[in-house]
Amino acid sequence: EVQLVQSGAEVKKPGESLKISCKGSGYSFTSYWIGWVRQMPGKGLEWMGIIYPGDSDTRYSPSFQGQVTISADKSISTAYLQWSSLKASDTAMYYCARRLRIAVAGTDSHWFDPWGQGTLVTVSS
Amino acid sequence: DIQMTQSPSSLSASVGDRVTITCRASQSISSYLNWYQQKPGKAPKLLIYAASSLQSGVPSRFSGSGSGTDFTLTISSLQPEDFATYYCQQSYSTLSMYTFGQGTKLEIK
Numbered sequence: 001e002v003q004l005v006q007s008g009a010e011v012k013k014p015g016e017s018l019k020i021s022c023k024g025s026g027y028s029f030t031s032y033w034i035g036w037v038r039q040m041p042g043k044g045l046e047w048m049g050i051i052y053p054g055d056s057d058t059r060y061s062p063s064f065q066g067q068v069t070i071s072a073d074k075s076i077s078t079a080y081l082q083w084s085s086l087k088a089s090d091t092a093m094y095y096c097a098r099r100l101r102i103a104v105a106g107t108d109s110h111w112f113d114p115w116g117q118g119t120l121v122t123v124s125s
Numbered sequence: 126d127i128q129m130t131q132s133p134s135s136l137s138a139s140v141g142d143r144v145t146i147t148c149r150a151s152q153s154i155s156s157y158l159n160w161y162q163q164k165p166g167k168a169p170k171l172l173i174y175a176a177s178s179l180q181s182g183v184p185s186r187f188s189g190s191g192s193g194t195d196f197t198l199t200i201s202s203l204q205p206e207d208f209a210t211y212y213c214q215q216s217y218s219t220l221s222m223y224t225f226g227q228g229t230k231l232e233i234k
Contacts, residue, residue, distance in 0.1 A: 100174075109216060111174035
């Protein structure tokens, strides 16, 4: 079974650092891009960025560039999302998801499946 | 940046109803459009990819259509388990921005 399992909920203070994880299993972890998505309380889904664990090629949404760091350790099939200095506005649920792709007849479609169960990050003084 | 706009933002319907949710892109995205379902406290679940392809295991009452800028998700006969929030996502501008719509909350009437 293909799975992404995320690390547990975190409660942090403003200014602290944090690294959350997303471990893949049941497939070749180095062959698929892994994306990260933020969902603030009661709000919609926001695209943050994506990494290719095979070579750590990483792309960020302009809204999140410089705010977070996405990384991966292919030796343990794990992707990471980290903050160097958390803010209260980082309070949210964070999801990872595997990107799938099909390229046929001039088209190149991408979608995300499966998703991790989510990691709730709470930042409060 | 490509903006995705869903309508309506919320919708009340009854079991057995036929429901349609619309997603509009700010520019043409060909058929690079996905639909997800999210239930409270759960991760999003893929329903439809490439505008009209049904994900394996998803009931056939779900269908997607459209290309260019206008897309629809249709549920042919609502079941109790379908009450959730639905999101569209474009995959035209690859890697850096897989933008989501703002979501449509489907509630029981």
